[in-house]
Amino acid sequence: MTLKICVAQLNFVVGDLAGNSKKIVDAAHTAYAEGVRLLLTPELSICGYAAEDFFLRPAFIAACDDAVKSVARALTGLKNMSVVVGHPTGHDSHTRSVAVPRRHNTASVLCEGRVVASYDKRELPNYQVFDERRYFTPGDGVCVFEAGEAGHRVKVGLLICEDAWFDEPARLAHAAGAELLAVINASPFHVGKGNEREMMMRIRVHDCGLPLVYAHLVGGQDEVIFEGHSFALDADGTVAGRAPSFAEDLFVVLASKAQGAIKLEASVAPERTADADLWDALVLGVRDYIGKNGFPSVLLGLSGGIDSALVLAVAVDALGKDRVRTVMMPSPYTADISWIDAHEMAKRLGVRYDEISIVPQFEAFKTSLATEFQGLAEDTTEENIQARIRGTLLMALSNKFGGIVLTTGNKSEMATGYCTLYGDMAGGFAVIKDVAKTAVFRLARWRNLHDPYGRGKQPIPERIITRPPSAELRADQTDQDSLPAYEVLDAIIERYMENDQSIEAIVAAGFERHDVEKVTRLIKINEYKRRQSPVGIRVTHRSFGKDWRYPITNKFRA
Numbered sequence: 001m002t003l004k005i006c007v008a009q010l011n012f013v014v015g016d017l018a019g020n021s022k023k024i025v026d027a028a029h030t031a032y033a034e035g036v037r038l039l040l041t042p043e044l045s046i047c048g049y050a051a052e053d054f055f056l057r058p059a060f061i062a063a064c065d066d067a068v069k070s071v072a073r074a075l076t077g078l079k080n081m082s083v084v085v086g087h088p089t090g091h092d093s094h095t096r097s098v099a100v101p102r103r104h105n106t107a108s109v110l111c112e113g114r115v116v117a118s119y120d121k122r123e124l125p126n127y128q129v130f131d132e133r134r135y136f137t138p139g140d141g142v143c144v145f146e147a148g149e150a151g152h153r154v155k156v157g158l159l160i161c162e163d164a165w166f167d168e169p170a171r172l173a174h175a176a177g178a179e180l181l182a183v184i185n186a187s188p189f190h191v192g193k194g195n196e197r198e199m200m201m202r203i204r205v206h207d208c209g210l211p212l213v214y215a216h217l218v219g220g221q222d223e224v225i226f227e228g229h230s231f232a233l234d235a236d237g238t239v240a241g242r243a244p245s246f247a248e249d250l251f252v253v254l255a256s257k258a259q260g261a262i263k264l265e266a267s268v269a270p271e272r273t274a275d276a277d278l279w280d281a282l283v284l285g286v287r288d289y290i291g292k293n294g295f296p297s298v299l300l301g302l303s304g305g306i307d308s309a310l311v312l313a314v315a316v317d318a319l320g321k322d323r324v325r326t327v328m329m330p331s332p333y334t335a336d337i338s339w340i341d342a343h344e345m346a347k348r349l350g351v352r353y354d355e356i357s358i359v360p361q362f363e364a365f366k367t368s369l370a371t372e373f374q375g376l377a378e379d380t381t382e383e384n385i386q387a388r389i390r391g392t393l394l395m396a397l398s399n400k401f402g403g404i405v406l407t408t409g410n411k412s413e414m415a416t417g418y419c420t421l422y423g424d425m426a427g428g429f430a431v432i433k434d435v436a437k438t439a440v441f442r443l444a445r446w447r448n449l450h451d452p453y454g455r456g457k458q459p460i461p462e463r464i465i466t467r468p469p470s471a472e473l474r475a476d477q478t479d480q481d482s483l484p485a486y487e488v489l490d491a492i493i494e495r496y497m498e499n500d501q502s503i504e505a506i507v508a509a510g511f512e513r514h515d516v517e518k519v520t521r522l523i524k525i526n527e528y529k530r531r532q533s534p535v536g537i538r539v540t541h542r543s544f545g546k547d548w549r550y551p552i553t554n555k556f557r558a
Contacts (some may be wrong), residue, residue, distance in 0.1 A: 003113035003148040005038045007230045007251040009221035014048035017067040025074040038147040039083045042217035046087035049186035055135040076113035082147040083110045117504040119143030121160040144176040161185040166366035170208040181212040187422040189225040190541045202237035220288030232264045241266020246280040276448040285537035286318035302326035304338025308408040317453040321350040358389045387423025412437040417526030432541040433536025436490040491518045498542040
């Protein structure tokens with residue numbers, strides 16, 4: 001006996017109920033023609049993940065209900081075909097004239113025009129970027145349904161994402177007769193998360209003794225990335241199949257029953273390196289943010305430095321050369337090699353390259369402020385004026401021609417405040433906001449050794465990677481004039497910001513106290529800047545986004 005299962009690893013758009021429904025229906029018809037009798041779609045596939053405060057709006061829930069019924073009707077002719085869809089359900093109760101939403105994160109089984117079973121997510125995550133307890137009430141039920149043709153039916157236990165990270169939901173499904181676990185998911189990406197999922201699901205199948213099919217979402221949603229990487233595990237924890245990462249796929253799994261046990265079989269995509277995952281996450285994040293929000297193109301300031309070079313390479317891989325524009329804006333302190341390297345990189349990638357000198361504007365600002373600044377030495381004020389001139393020029397081009405400005409600041413700069421409000425922070429999307437400076441260099445080298453999108457020659461001139469980084473806002477400036485070496489800086493940021501280690505613990509780990517105290521102080525006093533930064537792609541387990549919530553005004557210093 002064999003049941004053919006398909007994971008519809010698809011890229012949905014939040015709120016596009018008609019478009020998402022059509023994708024599900026099209027996938028079901030395609031899979032059915034290939035003999036599939038169970039189709040799994042990701043968590044909240046009807047509405048997209050995560051719809052955030054839309055979940056609180058009764059009209060949104062009603063529209064999702066209608067969409068589920070519409071999908072069910074469209075599947076009427078697919079005999080013995082079960083399709084699992086994710087969607088919000090619920091209603092508002094009223095207490096003292098106040099509407100109290102009671103919602104569930106639900107998975108429903110559709111078969112021949114009807115909803116034949118439903119399951120409400122039991123375990124609601126409320127950490128990192130998750131905020132599900134704000135929107136949903138935990139379920140307390142179990143869902144085991146039969147899928148397949150007569151004589152080839154399998155009892156499937158249905159779980160939703162976080163449920164599979166705990167013992168009880170799988171145990172209850174097993175006790176209710178499940179022979180196979182189907183887990184639908186929308187699990188945000190960070191580097192290494194795919195391996196974490198496979199490891200945790202191995203524990204789950206070992207504990208409950210059932211094989212498992214893990215159906216995952218793919219795509220970018222604001223700062224969050226979902227990388228696909230759906231998979232199937234046999235009851236002994238062996239990887240029976242793995243879908244590609246960062247791509248849509250109709251991933252087929254064969255479930256064969258012999259002597260009362262289910263054995264799974266599917267194609268196995270090769271394991272990937274962390275840098276390959278990181279690169280593709282950035283590319284997917286740019287492509288979906290630009291595409292789903294309807295921006296025609298992007299532009300960025302190309303300085304001849306490593307950060308803007310990396311952002312340019314990502315943008316071209318994501319959008320193609322014709323939708324990317326670069327602008328070099330030299331100041332009195334711009335080195336000749338910066339001009340040369342910026343032009344060379346733009347030429348290699350075939351993007352539009354323009355030069356707009358900021359010298360006249362800079363001199364005009366200094367003249368206007370000469371009386372006010374009389375007798376005072378030049379300092380960061382004049383440096384910031386240059387950055388703000390560039391930001392103004394880029395935003396003017398954006399307004400005139402419709403392209404969105406990509407900012408080029410990295411996580412190390414965001415952490416320490418080495419970025420200028422209304423200057424290099426001005427823009428619509430922060431591509432490498434969650435990429436530390438050491439990772440920027442590593443990724444640049446990786447991209448020069450790999451050509452995943454067929455762009456031809458190495459995109460980044462070698463000198464951009466090897467020269468000491470500099471903002472070039474004053475004479476002979478380098479980044480390390482006032483910061484520890486990036487290897488030290490990034491290690492402290494990771495320990496303090498990402499892993500919540502105390503100052504004393506970091507010092508005890510061997511870091512110089514003055515470095516630790518300086519870096520942690522900079523992190524704390526620059527929260528006001530980060531609150532005004534553009535949204536950016538999350539690629540670590542803790543970014544300066546939804547999973548970083550600290551008060552601007554505070555006096556805690558440990």
